[in-house]
Amino acid sequence: AQSVTQLDSHVSVSEGTPVLLRCNYSSSYSPSLFWYVQHPNKGLQLLLKYTSAATLVKGINGFEAEFKKSETSFHLTKPSAHMSDAAEYFCVVSVPRGDTGRRALTFGSGTRLQVQP
Amino acid sequence: DTGVSQDPRHKITKRGQNVTFRCDPISEHNRLYWYRQTLGQGPEFLTYFQNEAQLEKSRLLSDRFSAERPKGSFSTLEIQRTEQGDSAMYLCASSLTRGDLSYEQYFGPGTRLTVT
Numbered sequence: 440a441q442s443v444t445q446l447d448s449h450v451s452v453s454e455g456t457p458v459l460l461r462c463n464y465s466s467s468y469s470p471s472l473f474w475y476v477q478h479p480n481k482g483l484q485l486l487l488k489y490t491s492a493a494t495l496v497k498g499i500n501g502f503e504a505e506f507k508k509s510e511t512s513f514h515l516t517k518p519s520a521h522m523s524d525a526a527e528y529f530c531v532v533s534v535p536r537g538d539t540g541r542r543a544l545t546f547g548s549g550t551r552l553q554v555q556p
Numbered sequence: 557d558t559g560v561s562q563d564p565r566h567k568i569t570k571r572g573q574n575v576t577f578r579c580d581p582i583s584e585h586n587r588l589y590w591y592r593q594t595l596g597q598g599p600e601f602l603t604y605f606q607n608e609a610q611l612e613k614s615r616l617l618s619d620r621f622s623a624e625r626p627k628g629s630f631s632t633l634e635i636q637r638t639e640q641g642d643s644a645m646y647l648c649a650s651s652l653t654r655g656d657l658s659y660e661q662y663f664g665p666g667t668r669l670t671v672t
Contacts, residue, residue, distance in 0.1 A: 473660065482560065483599070483647070483663035529598050541587075541612055544661065546598025 441466040441532045445547035453555045458502075458517040460550045462530030465511065471542070472513045473531040474504055477549075483529070489513065500524070525554045560664035562648050568670045569638055576634045577667045581650030588631050589661060590623055591647040592616065599647050605631060606653070638671045645669075 446461040464470060474486040487498025494506045504515045513530060530547040561580045569575050581588045587606050591599035602621070603613045607628040617623075620638075625631040635642055645668050649661040 475663075480665070482665040483649075485660050485662070488660055531598075541604055543601065544599075546600070548596070548598050 441468070441470065441534050441543070441545050443530050443532050443545055443547035445528075445530050445550050447550050448548065449551045449553065451553040451555060452520045454522055455519050458515070458520045458524065458552065460515040460528050460530075460552065462513045462515065462547060463511050464513060464530070464532045466532055466534055468534040471533040472504075472506060473533065473544075474498065474502070474513075474515050475529045475531060475546075477527040477529065479526075486515070486528075520552075520554045522554050522556065525552055527551050560648055560650050560662050562646075562664040562667050564667055565665060566668045566670075568672065571640060571671055572637055574634065574636045575638060575669065576632055577646055577648075577669075579631045579633070579648030579650075579664060581630070581648070582652075582662055583629075585650035585652045585662070586628070587651045587653055587661075588625055589649040589651075590631070590633050591649065593645040593647055593666070594643075602633075635669075638669075640671045643669055643671045 442465045444463045472489040475483040476486050477483050486502050487496045489496045489506045497503045502517045504513050506513050527549045529549050532545050533542045535542050563578045589604040590602040592602055593599040601614050602617050603623050605625040608625050620636045623633045645666040647666045648664045651661045
């Protein structure tokens with residue numbers, strides 16, 4: 440079985456300061472890992488993904504994440520927060536389900552990022 | 557806009573009524589997924605289709621829930637005899653799978669259901 444733990448339910452930063460959203464995963468298989476962002480009244484948008492290539496993954500809007508197998512972590516970072524980054528962020532682990540062909544997505548409970556002016 | 561679309565965006569219904577939601581995936585995507593998201597939680601998998609075949613259903617999907625994808629394009633999710641516990645955001649996602657390669661899922665904006 441796989442699971443994801445987002446260590447902070449809320450993070451508040453000032454505009455222009457770094458962002459760190461923490462995620463730990465558990466998986467019996469070599470996982471694919473994703474970060475999705477959800478703005479109010481909008482669909483989930485993929486920020487970035489790790490699929491066993493480079494461990495440092497760059498995504499959209501200046502976000503990046505580093506896969507650390509030894510720490511089972513996949514933390515999301517951004518050097519400088521912008522007001523438009525305020526949203527809910529979900530860490531997601533994906534592993535294959537051999538019986539149905541589906542890659543099961545397991546979502547964390549989310550981290551709400553607030554950006555103060 | 558060529559993304560995943562869902563209709564309606566909001567639905568308020570009385571307990572005991574039936575509701576139906578529609579999802580239109582990205583046109584070339586052969587897989588379609590339904591998720592449910594309750595307040596303060598991440599989405600939870602409900603069911604998925606490859607083309608028109610429903611290949612998997614979660615234990616969250618009680619007998620009151622049924623989903624179809626008759627022509628392998630759009631999908632409907634029906635909830636019969638709604639209960640207050642059904643109040644949630646229902647999300648649809650689609651993805652493309654070719655051979656052993658499966659690409660990321662793209663999500664629609666969701667249908668927010670409120671059962672009074």
